[in-house]
Each structure stands twice: as C-alpha cells, then as structure tokens.
Amino acid sequence: MLKVARFTLREAARKRLLFALALLTVLFLAFFFYGVYLQEQAFERRAREAGLERFPQAEFAWMFVVLMGLYMVNFLGGLVSVFSGVGSLSGELEAGTLHTVLTKPLSRAEVVLGKWLGMSLLAFAYMTLTGGGLLLGTWLMVGYLPPEPLPALGLMGLNAVLLLTLTLLGSSFLPTLTNGIGQVVLYGMGWTGGILGFIAQFTNTPLLERLSKASTWLIPTDALWRFASYYLQSPELLQLSRQGPEGNPFAGNRPADPLFLLWVGAYIVAALALAVWIFRKRDL
Amino acid sequence: MPAAIRTAHLRKVFRGRPAVEDVSLEVEQGEVFGFLGPNGAGKTTTVKMLLGLTYPTAGKLEVLGHSPQDKETRRFIGFLPEMFRFHDWLTGEEFLRFHGELYGMEAAELRRRIPEVLEQVGLLGRERERIRGYSKGMQQRIGLAQAILHRPRLVFLDEPTSALDPLGRREVREIIGQLKAQGTTVFLNSHLLSEVEQTCDRIAVVHRGRVVRSGRMGELLAERLEVELRVDALSPGLLERLKDLGTLRSTDGQGAVLEVDSEAKLPRLAEAIFRSGAQLYALTPRRLSLEELFVSLVSDKVERRGA
Ligand SMILES: Nc1ncnc2c1ncn2[C@@H]1O[C@H](COP(=O)(O)OP(=O)(O)OP(=O)(O)O)[C@@H](O)[C@H]1O
Ligand SMILES: [Mg+2]
Numbered sequence: 227m228l229k230v231a232r233f234t235l236r237e238a239a240r241k242r243l244l245f246a247l248a249l250l251t252v253l254f255l256a257f258f259f260y261g262v263y264l265q266e267q268a269f270e271r272r273a274r275e276a277g278l279e280r281f282p283q284a285e286f287a288w289m290f291v292v293l294m295g296l297y298m299v300n301f302l303g304g305l306v307s308v309f310s311g312v313g314s315l316s317g318e319l320e321a322g323t324l325h326t327v328l329t330k331p332l333s334r335a336e337v338v339l340g341k342w343l344g345m346s347l348l349a350f351a352y353m354t355l356t357g358g359g360l361l362l363g364t365w366l367m368v369g370y371l372p373p374e375p376l377p378a379l380g381l382m383g384l385n386a387v388l389l390l391t392l393t394l395l396g397s398s399f400l401p402t403l404t405n406g407i408g409q410v411v412l413y414g415m416g417w418t419g420g421i422l423g424f425i426a427q428f429t430n431t432p433l434l435e436r437l438s439k440a441s442t443w444l445i446p447t448d449a450l451w452r453f454a455s456y457y458l459q460s461p462e463l464l465q466l467s468r469q470g471p472e473g474n475p476f477a478g479n480r481p482a483d484p485l486f487l488l489w490v491g492a493y494i495v496a497a498l499a500l501a502v503w504i505f506r507k508r509d510l
Numbered sequence: 511m512p513a514a515i516r517t518a519h520l521r522k523v524f525r526g527r528p529a530v531e532d533v534s535l536e537v538e539q540g541e542v543f544g545f546l547g548p549n550g551a552g553k554t555t556t557v558k559m560l561l562g563l564t565y566p567t568a569g570k571l572e573v574l575g576h577s578p579q580d581k582e583t584r585r586f587i588g589f590l591p592e593m594f595r596f597h598d599w600l601t602g603e604e605f606l607r608f609h610g611e612l613y614g615m616e617a618a619e620l621r622r623r624i625p626e627v628l629e630q631v632g633l634l635g636r637e638r639e640r641i642r643g644y645s646k647g648m649q650q651r652i653g654l655a656q657a658i659l660h661r662p663r664l665v666f667l668d669e670p671t672s673a674l675d676p677l678g679r680r681e682v683r684e685i686i687g688q689l690k691a692q693g694t695t696v697f698l699n700s701h702l703l704s705e706v707e708q709t710c711d712r713i714a715v716v717h718r719g720r721v722v723r724s725g726r727m728g729e730l731l732a733e734r735l736e737v738e739l740r741v742d743a744l745s746p747g748l749l750e751r752l753k754d755l756g757t758l759r760s761t762d763g764q765g766a767v768l769e770v771d772s773e774a775k776l777p778r779l780a781e782a783i784f785r786s787g788a789q790l791y792a793l794t795p796r797r798l799s800l801e802e803l804f805v806s807l808v809s810d811k812v813e814r815r816g817a
Binding site for chain 2: 229233237240241321322323325326327328329330331332333507509510
C-alpha cells in the first residue's frame with residue numbers, strides 16, 4: 227500500500243500538471259498580495275488625510291480581505307482535489323496502465339488505499355500550504371493575522387480530503403468525464419444547500435431550512451468552510467452576525483461542532499470503504 | 511506438483527452476452543501453451559479471469575494450485591497485456607524498478623536483474639529514456655521485460671509480438687525458449703500461427719467461447735491430412751463415397767482435394783476408387799500446417815452453425 231502511495235506522490239511530482247498548478251497558485255497569491263498592497267496604500271492615504279496614525283477600520287477590513295482570500299483558496303483547493311482524483315482509478319483503467327499493477331502481489335484494496343493516501347496528502351498539503359501562504363504573506367505585509375488560523379486551515383484541509391475521497395469513490399465506478407461532472411455538480415449542490423439555508427432563515431421557510439440541513443449532512447463541504455470561517459472572524463463581527471439570520475453563505479458564526487466533525491470522519495471512512503468494495507467487485 | 515493452470519467449465523457473461531461459454535483447460539508446469547482463436551473468441555477474457563482481473567460467471571479455475579486472487583501466488587506470475595500501456599512518464603529503468611518492487615524484489619536483486627532483462631528484450635542502452643519516447647514495439651519490449659523480471663513460474667503473454675518487427679518476433683521466440691529451458695510455464699495468446707507452431711508444446715483453439723480442439727502440437731498436426739487424388743474420371747457415385755470418407759475441399763472432372771482425419775483413411779480411399787472402377791493415377795497425402803488446421807477448425811464450426 228505504501229509503495230502505491232509513494233508512487234502516486236512521485237507521479238504527481240513528475241507530471242507537469244502539478245507544475246502548472248503551482249504556477250497558477252503563485253499567480254493567484256501574487257494577485258491577492260498586489261490587492262492587499264493597493265488596499266494598504268489606500269488606507270495610509272486616507273489615514274494621512276484624516277491626520278491619523280492608522281486607518282481606524284483597517285483591522286476590520288483586513289479580516290474581510292483574508293476571509294475572501296481563504297474562501298477562494300478553499301474553492302481552488304477543492305478543484306485541485308477533484309482534478310487530481312477524477313481519473314485516479316477509471317482513467318488508469320481506461321488507459322490500461324493499472325492492469326500490470328493489479329496482477330502483482332497486491333490486493334485491490336491496497337491499490338485504492340495507497341492512491342487515496344498519496345492523493346490525500348497532496349490535497350491536504352495544497353490546501354493548507356496555499357492558505358497558510360496567504361495568511362503569512364498578509365501578516366508580513368500589513369501585520370494582520372486572524373484570531374485562530376490553525377483550526378481554520380485544518381478544517382479547510384479536511385475539506386480537501388473529503389472532496390478527494392468522494393472523487394476517488396466516483397472514480398471507482400464512473401468513467402473519468404462523468405465523474406468529473408458529477409463531482410462538480412455535488413460540490414455545487416453543497417454550496418447551493420448553504421445558500422438555501424441562508425435564504426430559508428431570511429424568509430423563515432422551515433421546509434427549505436430542513437432541506438438545507440439535510441444537504442449539509444449529505445455533502446458537508448460547505449459546512450466545513452463555514453466552520454473554518456468562524457475561526458477567522460473577530461468576536462465583534464461574530465457578535466454582529468449572530469444578531470442577523472444565521473448561516474451567511476460565505477461565513478458561519480458557530481465553532482466546529484464535534485459531532486459534525488465526527489460525522490465527516492465517518493463519512494470519509496465510509497466513502498473510502500465503499501470505493502474499495504466497488505473496486506474489488508469490478509471486472510477490469 | 512499442481513498443474514500450472516486448471517479450469518473447468520469456465521464461463522463469462524458480459525451484460526447478457528457470453529464472451530466465454532465453456533473453457534476447460536489443463537496446462538502442465540513447464541509447458542509452452544498456445545491459446546488460439548479468431549478475434550473475439552474469448553482469449554483475452556480467459557486470460558483476465560486466470561489473472562483475477564475479471565471474475566468468472568461460472569466454473570472453476572486454479573493457477574499454480576491456488577486462486578488467482580491469492581497474493582502469494584501472484585508473486586510467481588508474470589503478465590504482458592494485449593493493450594499494453596504503461597506509466598509513460600517513467601524511464602524504462604524506473605518502470606522496471608517500480609514493478610520489481612511491487613513483486614517484492616530486493617534492491618540488490620533488481621540492480622542485477624534489470625540489466626539482464628533489458629539485454630534480453632534488446633533495450634539495453636535505452637533504459638534512461640522515458641517510456642513516452644519509446645516506439646510502440648519498444649513499449650511492448652519493456653512490457654515483456656516487466657513480465658519476466660521476477661523469474662516467474664507462469665507467464666501470460668497476450669499477443670506479445672503484435673507490435674514487433676520480424677527481428678523482435680524472433681527474439682521473443684528465443685525468450686520463450688529460454689523461459690521453457692528454465693522450467694517456466696508460458697501461456698501464449700497469438701494470431702501468428704507459424705510462430706505458435708514453432709514455440710508451443712500444446713495448443714487449444716477456442717471459437718465463440720468454446721474450446722473446439724486441444725492437444726499436443728505434433729499430434730494435432732498429424733491428425734488431419736489433405737489428400738490430392740487424380741483419377742481418369744470422377745463419377746458422381748465415387749464423389750458421394752469420397753464425401754463420406756472426408757471433407758471435400760475442391761474437385762474437377764479428374765481429381766479432388768479431400769481432407770481426412772487420419773492416415774487410416776488413405777487405404778480406404780484407394781479401395782473406394784478401385785471399387786468404383788476408376789483408374790487411380792495419384793493419391794498424395796500432405797500434412798496440414800497449423801494455419802490450415804486452424805482455418806478448418808474455426809470455419810467448420812461456422813458451417814455447422816449455419817446448417
Ligand atoms: N469488458 C467487456 N464488456 C463487454 N464485453 C466484452 C468485454 N470484454 C470482452 N468483451 C466481449 O467478449 C468477447 C471476447 O473478447 P476477448 O477480448 O476475450 O476476445 P479475444 O479472443 O481476445 O479477441 P482478439 O483476438 O481480438 O484479441 C468479445 O465479443 C468482446 O466484445
Ligand atoms: Mg485478445
């Protein structure tokens with residue numbers, strides 16, 4: 227199993243895909259930091275005009291900037307998970323590269339788990355390193371750091387692993403293209419579920435609210451982000467958002483619910499077990 | 511010593527369509543076994559079942575005395591697929607090292623063994639290039655190297671020479687000879703019958719998912735004879751009698767080409783001609799080549815089905 231995991235990592239390192247990805251990420255971060263830089267200059271100018279040492283709402287503004295930045299990172303990391311996992315089993319079967327591997331003294335379960343391990347590490351690392359890079363850069367430039375960056379990054383990393391596991395599950399029985407479309411639809415559904423919840427509370431529609439709750443448990447990706455975002459907001463902002471309707475689509479106002487985290491853990495294990503089961507049954 | 515391969519009434523149905531109807535085989539260890547049949551006969555499907563890649567719908571199978579799912583058994587099996595495609599971002603050497611590791615080979619053993627197999631398949635000197643840059647034939651060669659790297663006891667080669675030049679084909683024949691000399695069992699799928707004729711000890715011919723004939727190469731080839739007859743005049747009565755004794759391939763007014771299933775039919779042919787009152791000028795028996803045997807086996811079947 228570890229041989230397969232190591233091979234998966236090596237494959238990612240060798241293929242140009244990862245290179246392109248790193249380049250895109252650097253581009254994204256550069257763009258983000260340039261925005262931060264412009265914003266910082268605007269704040270300084272306004273502070274000077276008002277004859278102040280510092281722009282008074284700067285802290286508050288940086289909080290939003292970082293929140294939006296990490297939202298984007300979370301989205302990008304999700305895409306990376308889906309892209310890297312989408313053809314992992316089906317694609318290799320279609321190409322025929324897996325047949326000589328599967329006839330080695332190695333169970334099919336080991337192949338699936340090894341691939342999962344390698345790609346999970348990658349997806350987790352991508353999410354947390356890009357998110358961490360964004361936080362670090364902002365901190366170095368303007369001295370802002372959100373209240374609890376580590377749990378937020380951890381939850382985002384968990385989200386990456388969750389999406390990857392779902393994609394691997396899809397890849398165990400769907401052709402690559404179908405799987406890719408399916409994963410994007412699922413991801414979109416989770417996201418819509420979050421928005422629906424927001425609308426439901428806004429308009430006070432219990433049915434819609436129940437629907438949104440169900441989607442949160444069924445596709446926990448969006449909820450994970452909302453938990454992550456809690457750790458990025460100051461107590462004042464959280465206080466403020468608690469007065470309005472709950473469940474803003476872009477940020478949550480409650481800390482991670484241990485029961486929910488347990489659910490996500492069980493969800494990942496179950497999806498992985500199902501992937502192994504399906505893949506073992508298949509004719510290849 | 512268990513048989514290298516033993517199957518009983520192996521059957522595989524894909525979504526209602528049988529790919530393999532009924533295949534019972536026994537391959538002894540150390541044999542070179544040719545598995546022949548027209549396109550779509552079910553050869554690759556049978557190999558995939560023997561390797562545990564595909565699950566049989568019904569029937570029993572054993573490789574080296576165990577289930578093909580048995581991990582320990584797989585250590586002794588090698589496989590070159592028909593649709594060979596490998597991780598082409600690896601160099602040839604890295605590819606072999608990875609597969610060797612999967613077989614559970616030690617690093618020291620691999621260092622010794624990799625140049626050996628590269629030499630055998632004629633790729634020595636090219637091992638540091640990426641497989642992506644290999645020609646199709648070179649890819650098939652590296653795949654063959656992968657299949658024999660760990661000195662397996664049983665090797666499945668599914669059309670191993672489909673992409674090879676004539677020289678490469680001869681090299682593969684030599685490799686199969688070397689494997690046999692080492693006591694390795696070789697299960698060979700091939701359409702190149704002259705090649706099979708030269709390398710295989712025993713063969714089985716499958717047609718529409720069934721084994722239509724199997725046996726030692728020499729015996730099978732001795733079984734069928736083609737006889738060319740020349741007489742002064744071929745009467746309708748004699749023609750009927752000849753048709754009873756064998757399969758008529760062609761005829762004209764003074765002769766016929768007939769296929770018979772044993773040498774014992776030769777005197778009976780002469781007798782029939784004599785009885786009919788015709789004058790016999792020539793009766794020339796000729797052994798069929800494997801190709802002719804193959805054609806007669808798989809086309810007979812078609813005729814019988816049509817009838
Ligand atoms: N995965 C599959 N799904 C559905 N049908 C299949 C599958 N694999 C093979 N078949 C069918 O099974 C039959 C036998 O195919 P197989 O590949 O075993 O033939 P073959 O004897 O190897 O032929 P060839 O000489 O062309 O390689 C064919 O009719 C094929 O269409
Ligand atoms: Mg085939």
